[in-house]
Amino acid sequence: MLAIRRLIASQSLLPGDKLPSIRKLAREKAVSPSTVVEAYDRLAAEGLIRPRAGSGFYVAAGAPPGRAGDTHAPLDRAVDPFWVSRQSLDAGRETLRPGCGWLPPAWMPLAAIRRALRATAKTADATLVEYGSTRGSPALRRLLVRPFAAEGIEAGPEDVLLTSSGTQAIDLICRHLLRPGDAVLVDDPCYFNFRALLQAHAVRIVGVPYTPSGPDISRFEEALALHRPRLYLTNAALHNPTGASLSPRAAHQLLAAAAAHDLTIVEDEIFADFEPERSVRLAALDGLNRVIRVGSFSKTLSASIRCGYIAARPDLAEALVDLQLATGFGGPSPLAAELVFRTLSDGSYYRHLSSLQGRLTRRRREAIAALATCDVHPWTLPRGGFYLWCRLPRATDASELAQRGLREGMVLAPGNVFSVSRTAADFMRFNVTQMPSEVLAFLRRALG
Template sequence: MQAIRRLVAHHALTPGDKLPSIRKFARDMAVSPSTVVEAYDRLAAEGLIRSRLGSGFYVLANAVAPRTADVAPPIDRAVDPFWVSRQSLDAGREMLRPGCGWLPPDWMPLAAIRRAMRAVAKTDDAVLVEYGSTRGSLALRRLLARQCLSEGIEIGAEQVLLTMSGTHAIDLICRHLLRPGDTVLVDDPCYFNFRALLQVHSVRIVGVPYTPAGPDIALFEEALAAHRPRLYLTNSALHNPTGASLSPQTAHRLLTAAAANDVTIVEDEIFADFEPEPSARLAALDGLNRVIRIGSFSKTLSASIRCGYIAAREDLIDSLIDLQLAIGFGGPSPVAAELVLRTLGDGSYTKHLNGLRVRLARRRREMIAELAKLDVRPWTLPRGGFYLWCQLPRATDASDVATRALREGVVLAPGNVFSVTQTATEFMRFNVAQMDSDVLKRLQRALEQPAIPSLP
């Protein structure tokens, strides 16, 4: 294959030229004819050559295409939710990413995933090549329903719908319940992609200040009366970005206010498994009457195996099935669902979670101590998870620091990308699992550098 590529690159073979016969090339390369057949087949699959029945193999006209490198995300665009997502996802392996929202590969259950992949490769042919059912894997939905039952939420598998991701789950709910111009309440600060997704749906976004015990309930009630929202979108367990946990008192008042104002609550449970002990859950207190639970496995299992879920009233699930069919002809890949099922069912997964909690607790303590040396202080002390929501020193603009840090090879997540009201200028979200001494040194340089002048 390399020999043919060199001949094409040096124009010894040009578009339209016939390649040497299989037997001749096998003699020239001192390999078997079957090896040449496989090499030619692979080159054809790459689009370098093609076969003409009974005639041989020929170089394609577009074989010598210009090579282009991946385009890096622009540094000088507005620092908004899309800026953080692009920088985090498109960063090269040499970039340090304490601003991203996932754990490093060596923190994940790689051995269990590989065992699951080997098992899935031997499973029924239909799983490997056919569409899945409209609700997704029954076995995985039963497992998720049992998890809900362990929290006191009495549901069956028919009240669980598998989706292509947690974000896809929110998108389905928004498509079904919202119309352009509707109002949605979010926490301020909130997960930045909530803002990005809601903007796509052309709705009005209203932020409610978040406290260490949950949303400011007095201001939440005022927002309900003033704006008449259709939805409230939140994380209850280990809130993103603050790491705070909802108190039972706040949860009770929140549900009472939502019921009085006919507001549907979407509770994102993606960080729940990082808690050492479960905090108050809106879905458990409400029984999935007014609350819709969503989640995925990207934080504890794999962001590459795309599979999320929705747990809700059966009538809502039925409507969402039709919507998911219309826009995607079903939910997650049956292969992805089977991988999740087999990994969650592996006895090692519980040990993995227990180990993660211990390891993260130790890393949080270490990073809190190291950040304090830079006069960077956490807003609250999370009970679990991998985020620290920190205030920077001396009225520092976090967006300026993030831009300077990017030039140091570090991707950060500045506060205002999480804030609807843009009142988190001095805050930064740090992923402690992605931090080490090198990150801290570069962060210190970014904090000490003068601000970058804004573009005209």
């Protein structure tokens, strides 16, 4: 029983405490007594509980307190941009992760991935053992640029560079364009790993307040004049963490301001395939002149098959090829690129996306209704995706709530890890696909 493991790990159940009887737990969980017997037997085999003849089951004296989470990052470390990532990635399978940034395995196209694995195993020997070409798989790059023409973007496969991930794509751009001390604009709030990556490049991070239609344009222009930034990082489609979409008016104003101040924009498309209808894109309006498009398949296909891409004007793409050679001797694994190509090209990926979009719409509605019972409400209603950016009631400190959640076997994403100005203390980002009933029960206890 995962719930019992979590209670033991968080020390809500202590050595010597008696567990519910088999019949009582079966009634509470609406399962058969035989299911509870099997679960108790497994916990006993792991040494977490001990049976006592004629008395029942008890928490074992030597039960390891960290079993359920077994996180490597200290629970009491500062809640900073690395905090959610470390807790989410290091958490055990029993840990609940409503704050993580990916879909559960059951939501992913597992059958298509397995077909691609079988087909790739039979591919040319060179794909299995040799380095790939400097720009990455030509077949995958040709596939990626096909939709560009429909957007009005004149770009060929030579203008696309494959990378080992979306994060590596942004890192390469930062390495090429930035020097320590340069200013970089981000949305406030923004994806917390933008902040972590920029900190690693020792640049000045300037936040611009984000609205339901995009960045606050007047504040954006003020930041351009005051800080003279080299770069602006953003999500145009289904903004992370807010779920908002850029409006056409805001997009045109952004590009006009960028042109006036010689600003380069990095537009991260990682959530684009979750949109039921495509919203405006800066890269499409700009034609990849001063906008660089980056993306990956970790959210919609697999986070295990690491493959990202950069689409940029020719001179910039050429420079990034050399930089990737210098720092990694090539792009992503040819195996990863082949797997992505095979999965995207057989038609099943797009059927998966269509089904996924409908399923996410239903799950968002359910999560919004459930959160409302805790007086937790979304800041805006996303057009797609799996995030809800929510304000907590009564100015609750989200970081304190997240620390409490971690002690009870749950990883949450508090607002200030996303906020440069740290003005989102009473916000929380929820992943609607990672919210079983235990998460809502915790929120009711904690916020009641």
